[in-house]
Amino acid sequence: MDHAFAVRKLKDFLALVGGYLHEVDLASRDIGAEWPDWPEELVVQEAVARQIANAYSPGLGDIERDEGENEATYWYRVRTAAAQALGMASSAEEIAAFLRPTSPTIAADSLHPWVWEPAAPLWAAEARQDAVLAAARTLNRRLQQKLGRHDIGETDLCMQTFDLREAQAGKPRLRFPGDRTTAIWRARQEGAKYFGAGAFLAIRNVAAHEEAVDWSRQDALEHLAVLSVLARWIEQCTIESAPTTDQHQ
Known part of the structure; x- marks a missing residue:
């Protein structure tokens, strides 16, 4: 009307x-x-x-x-x-x-600390693109530190880290808790693999290589929320390394 x-x-x-x-x-x-x-x-x-x-x-x-x-x-x-x-x-x-029915809201300071802590000072300065980039870079460093891997980029690292294949020497995996024989567990692993790679490709790379993006506050907050989900998964997972006697590469 x-x-x-x-x-x-x-x-x-x-x-x-x-x-x-x-x-x-x-x-x-x-x-x-x-x-x-x-x-x-x-x-x-x-x-x-x-x-x-x-x-x-x-x-x-x-x-x-x-x-x-x-x-x-x-x-x-x-x-x-x-x-x-x-x-x-x-x-x-x-x-x-x-x-209108009250809708839930995302509290930025309730996002995973790996994401919000590096983003907060830049967000306060209205530098939303830089805030998202700082969060993505910090998340990548956390993933590298957890796995002890600094030899490949974050996208490939996610693809290898959550892969269903067994860990190899120098290539540990992250594993969700739960029964690994179920289809749900396998789906979660596969989903995290592509989710993580997609987050770095579609969010981190855009923030890093575009001179200026037209993200609104809501857009930027949702990007941070995506990274926060990935951060919680990475922190929640345990590391599975190849046996020390395994000679396969």
Whole structure:
């Protein structure tokens, strides 16, 4: 519904009917004076005002002249209905927002500390791109430190780290807790592998190589939330290394 249109039309009508009632009031004070005729525009705008009033509150604009009712009383009732409709139209968006169910929010300082701590000072400076990049770089360093691997980039590291194949010499794996014989466990490992690689490719690389991205605060916060999920998984997983007697590379 176009509330701005409704407000404009109702204000025009109220100004017109107010002017007419003012003339009626002046005539009533002049004994013997005739009441002014309805302006044609008043009748035209009344039809529009009725429809708008009914759109906001069905039946509000359905005002009929009572038997024996004079013109002034009738138009006062019409004006009251239009004023009520104007109040509804003027506050419709605010009321809708107030009545909207409360939605959950993401508290930035509740994100994983590997993500929020490096991002926080840059976020405070409104450097959202740099905040996301700092978080991604710190997360990569944490992953490298946990595995003791600094020989490959973060995308390949995620692909190898969560891979379902057994660990090899110099190539440890991260493993979620749980029964490794189930399809759910295998799906989680595979999902983390591609999730981690995708996060670094689609978020870290963009933040690092684009001169300036047009991320809104919400965009940047959601990117940090993605990195936070990955950070929790990395911290939660245990390291599985190849047996010291394993000669396979």
